[in-house]
Amino acid sequence: MSQFTAGFAGRRRDTAKKLPPGQYDTGSSWPVLAVEVTPAVDLDAWSMTVDGSVESPVTWSWSEIHELPGSEYAGDIHCVTTWSKFDTRFAGVSVDTLLAAAKPTSGAAFLLAHSSTGYSTNMPLADVTDGKAWVVWEFDGKPLAPQHGGPARLLVPHLYFWKSAKWVNRLELLDEDKRGFWEERGYHDRGDPWQEQRYHSS
Numbered sequence: 001m002s003q004f005t006a007g008f009a010g011r012r013r014d015t016a017k018k019l020p021p022g023q024y025d026t027g028s029s030w031p032v033l034a035v036e037v038t039p040a041v042d043l044d045a046w047s048m049t050v051d052g053s054v055e056s057p058v059t060w061s062w063s064e065i066h067e068l069p070g071s072e073y074a075g076d077i078h079c080v081t082t083w084s085k086f087d088t089r090f091a092g093v094s095v096d097t098l099l100a101a102a103k104p105t106s107g108a109a110f111l112l113a114h115s116s117t118g119y120s121t122n123m124p125l126a127d128v129t130d131g132k133a134w135v136v137w138e139f140d141g142k143p144l145a146p147q148h149g150g151p152a153r154l155l156v157p158h159l160y161f162w163k164s165a166k167w168v169n170r171l172e173l174l175d176e177d178k179r180g181f182w183e184e185r186g187y188h189d190r191g192d193p194w195q196e197q198r199y200h201s202s
């Protein structure tokens with residue numbers, strides 16, 4: 001009996017929840033935040049493009065992107081409005097896979113992600129490489145709901161969630177940083193929740 005108690009305590013320690021500074025746990029709810037009306041996206045017309053500072057711009061259709069090797073994220077997400085959600089599960093494709101096809105040039109250092117609606121958000125390219133970012137179309141094993149960015153959204157879970165552009169359709173690589181929708185309105189160019197990078201000062 002005592003060995004099971006010890007094992008249970010050990011497991012609890014391993015999975016102890018950690019909140020970035022200034023955040024609260026939203027529990028099982030998942031707030032919807034968007035500046036746009038949820039668009040109706042036709043899967044036959046859906047496409048995903050990687051262009052800008054790349055050797056070969058690439059566009060995938062809905063069926064083509066599903067032929068790429070799949071990749072999943074299991075972990076937490078953090079919104080700048082102070083909610084965090086633990087233990088989310090998303091599936092789609094790694095941004096690494098998309099970038100490998102388009103071959104970033106040596107000067108590429110930033111990403112401006114675009115949504116079909118006109119929303120955009122910028123981040124350093126290093127924040128979407130080496131297994132840190134995905135284009136996802138599944139949440140908890142089901143198709144991603146339209147209000148959460150379905151058919152597909154960007155997922156950059158180690159940065160504040162405004163970087164995770166819903167209804168994403170283009171990843172533009174840039175040599176120089178260029179601000180997106182919220183960054184133009186004062187939100188941080190990087191947005192690391194652990195460093196509380198909510199707003200920029202210039």
Ligand SMILES: Nc1nc2c(c(=O)[nH]1)N[C@H]1C(S)=C(S)[C@@H](COP(=O)(O)O)O[C@H]1N2
Nearest residue numbers: 032033034035079115119148161162165166
């Ligand atoms: N296209 C688009 N993507 C967006 C936003 C938006 O307004 N438009 N809001 C961002 C913000 S501020 C957050 S917190 C998350 C919200 O995602 P959710 O509605 O799935 O929780 O989406 C991000 N991506």
Ligand SMILES: [Mo]
Nearest residue numbers: 079080081162
């Ligand atoms: Mo947000």
